[in-house]
Amino acid sequence: xxxxxxxxxxxxxxxxxxxxxxxxxxxxxxxxxxxCIELMLNAANLSLVAFSSYHGNPVGQIFVFFVMTxxxxxxxxxxxxxxxxxxxxxxxxxxxxxxxxx
Amino acid sequence: MSLLETVIFAxxxxxxxxxxxxxxxxxxxYFERKISAWAQNxxxxxxxxxxxxxxxxxxxxxxxxxxxxxxxxxxxxxHTLAPFIALFVAFATYAVVPFGPSxxxxxxxxxxxxxxxxxxxxxxxxxxxxGVYGITFAGWSSGSKYSLMGGIRSSAQMISYEVSMxxxxxxxxxxxxxxxxxEIVNAQYGWMWNAVLQPIGFITFxxxxxxxxxxxPFDLPEAEPELVGGYHTEYSSFKFAAFFLAEYANMIxxxxxxxxxxxxxxxxxxxxKLGLGETLTVILQVGAFxxxxxxxxxxxxxVRWSIPRFRYDQLxxxxxxxxxxxxxxxxxxxxxxxxxFNL
Amino acid sequence: MEFYDIxxxxxxxxxxxxxxxxxxxxxxxxxxxxxxxxxxxxAGIYVLLGxxxxxxxxxxxxxGGILILLLFGVMLTNKITSVEIRTGTxxxxxxxxxxxxxxxxxxxVMLWTNWNISxxxxxxxxxxxxxxxxxxxxxxIFELLGMLLLIALIGAASIARRDKE
Numbered sequence: 001x002x003x004x005x006x007x008x009x010x011x012x013x014x015x016x017x018x019x020x021x022x023x024x025x026x027x028x029x030x031x032x033x034x035x036c037i038e039l040m041l042n043a044a045n046l047s048l049v050a051f052s053s054y055h056g057n058p059v060g061q062i063f064v065f066f067v068m069t070x071x072x073x074x075x076x077x078x079x080x081x082x083x084x085x086x087x088x089x090x091x092x093x094x095x096x097x098x099x100x101x102x
Numbered sequence: 103m104s105l106l107e108t109v110i111f112a113x114x115x116x117x118x119x120x121x122x123x124x125x126x127x128x129x130x131x132y133f134e135r136k137i138s139a140w141a142q143n144x145x146x147x148x149x150x151x152x153x154x155x156x157x158x159x160x161x162x163x164x165x166x167x168x169x170x171x172x173x174x175x176x177x178x179x180x181h182t183l184a185p186f187i188a189l190f191v192a193f194a195t196y197a198v199v200p201f202g203p204s205x206x207x208x209x210x211x212x213x214x215x216x217x218x219x220x221x222x223x224x225x226x227x228x229x230x231x232x233g234v235y236g237i238t239f240a241g242w243s244s245g246s247k248y249s250l251m252g253g254i255r256s257s258a259q260m261i262s263y264e265v266s267m268x269x270x271x272x273x274x275x276x277x278x279x280x281x282x283x284x285e286i287v288n289a290q291y292g293w294m295w296n297a298v299l300q301p302i303g304f305i306t307f308x309x310x311x312x313x314x315x316x317x318x319p320f321d322l323p324e325a326e327p328e329l330v331g332g333y334h335t336e337y338s339s340f341k342f343a344a345f346f347l348a349e350y351a352n353m354i355x356x357x358x359x360x361x362x363x364x365x366x367x368x369x370x371x372x373x374x375k376l377g378l379g380e381t382l383t384v385i386l387q388v389g390a391f392x393x394x395x396x397x398x399x400x401x402x403x404x405v406r407w408s409i410p411r412f413r414y415d416q417l418x419x420x421x422x423x424x425x426x427x428x429x430x431x432x433x434x435x436x437x438x439x440x441x442x443f444n445l
Numbered sequence: 446m447e448f449y450d451i452x453x454x455x456x457x458x459x460x461x462x463x464x465x466x467x468x469x470x471x472x473x474x475x476x477x478x479x480x481x482x483x484x485x486x487x488a489g490i491y492v493l494l495g496x497x498x499x500x501x502x503x504x505x506x507x508x509g510g511i512l513i514l515l516l517f518g519v520m521l522t523n524k525i526t527s528v529e530i531r532t533g534t535x536x537x538x539x540x541x542x543x544x545x546x547x548x549x550x551x552x553x554v555m556l557w558t559n560w561n562i563s564x565x566x567x568x569x570x571x572x573x574x575x576x577x578x579x580x581x582x583x584x585x586i587f588e589l590l591g592m593l594l595l596i597a598l599i600g601a602a603s604i605a606r607r608d609k610e
Binding site: 018029038053058072083 | 453460483495496498499503518544547556571575594596607
């Protein structure tokens with residue numbers, strides 16, 4: 001399995017992360033923004049698992065496990081907030097939710 | 103065993119399983135119709151072939167030659183994809199179910215399981231969670247109120263009951279100390295079946311399995327009086343057949359899992375004391391596995407004609423307020439067992 | 446090129462390609478659907494890296510949990526009969542500049558760092574190791590995460606609940 005240098009995994013993870021950042025910056029729909037945050041988390045997890053394997057140490061994988069748990073908690077609360085906002089404003093576009101701006 | 107031989111054996115086992123599966127699914131429909139008829143004092147299918155034995159093929163043929171209607175409001179790609187997701191998930195689970203111990207065939211030591219995965223039980227749980235997709239996509243993509251309500255109900259139900267299912271399995275894993283299905287079966291040697299050692303976990307698992315397979319008394323996703331046909335209201339022809347097959351395949355896989363996890367898999371208590379030949383023992387054990395699975399199938403159908411359907415709020419209450427705490431109690435019980443008897 | 450390499454490139458292609466669709470697709474359902482493939486691609490790469498437990502957890506948590514939640518979000522916040530779920534893009538130019546700088550920084554760090562790699566390969570199955578670590582060295586974090594999940598559950602239920610008038 002060591003026929004591929006670790007840099008390849010890291011570059012893959014960097015690409016995923018950048019795609020996620022792009023999505024967060026340019027999309028308006030809150031749900032899509034949410035998906036892009038998940039992409040970024042996945043990218044970070046990927047590099048952690050790569051490091052864990054190439055160091056022969058399972059602790060990196062435990063960290064990924066924790067990240068996944070936090071991501072699940074984040075998804076539930078985030079979705080609840082999105083649904084609550086949709087109920088009040090009938091939109092989930094982040095640029096139209098501007099009640100703190102005047 | 104070389105790589106090539108492993109691959110050849112895996113392919114043979116897969117082919118056998120797929121053929122056996124399709125036949126079993128077809129005949130479980132027949133089985134269900136016959137038992138339903140018996141429960142209601144009717145004859146059941148008896149026209150096609152001897153005592154209606156060719157009825158399943160007639161049914162499938164009828165479904166295949168029907169017109170395939172896709173509603174105007176449907177989202178076409180997802181509408182087509184959904185039944186195949188359901189079918190794929192149902193069939194992929196069979197890969198890790200062991201239906202017998204190792205057998206010595208033509209000089210090779212063959213394990214009677216398609217894929218002996220070291221985290222087989224987690225694989226089953228992951229596939230179960232994928233099963234929600236077929237139903238959610240079917241419900242959403244049909245563009246119909248009834249389908250959407252059926253799909254959402256079903257997803258919520260499956261997600262809720264996955265929790266108690268996972269916790270019941272945790273009790274089994276505590277005793278077997280392995281995620282490999284074969285070792286779980288081996289750990290239930292003699293009368294040490296998990297159904298005997300942890301009856302609470304057995305009950306919660308069986309109830310969750312009923313809910314996961316959308317069978318009565320938990321078949322709210324397709325409750326006819328309220329939702330017409332639930333998530334497959336807008337399906338016809340082969341796509342409907344795919345959902346239909348997936349439902350029965352799920353019922354069989356649920357029976358297989360119950361047998362593997364709780365009823366000792368292929369084990370017959372104390373058969374090794376009788377001094378039978380090795381081949382005969384293996385054949386008897388595979389027979390025992392099949393017998394147990396057929397009994398569980400009968401149990402599924404029996405319950406269908408005995409218990410009325412729950413209301414949706416009752417279903418959620420049972421899932422979260424009864425089954426979930428009970429499965430936690432079961433884990434505690436298993437822990438106490440291990441502490442006292444050093445199992 | 447070995448068999449292993451081909452599989453790596455295949456999964457990498459699936460992951461990146463579908464991640465790209467998530468960001469660029471104008472239809473939310475397609476975005477959610479391609480996110481499914483991204484998660485599967487990442488799970489495949491986990492298997493390649495010998496993290497079989499994490500691959501399964503990835504599928505259970507992300508595909509079976511989070512993505513289903515997102516799909517519920519999509520289904521409940523849009524009228525079911527309208528297939529047109531368009532989302533627009535905003536502020537392309539500043540975003541492009543920021544992303545360019547960030548990308549350059551990450552890639553240069555990754556390429557010019559001398560990574561310290563241990564020569565010994567990891568054990569084939571990590572499930573037992575992870576379990577042992579979770580209930581010994583990391584038991585406090587484990588318990589804290591349990592509390593976090595409980596809090597998230599209660600919080601989500603109370604936010605999403607409609608108050609009775």
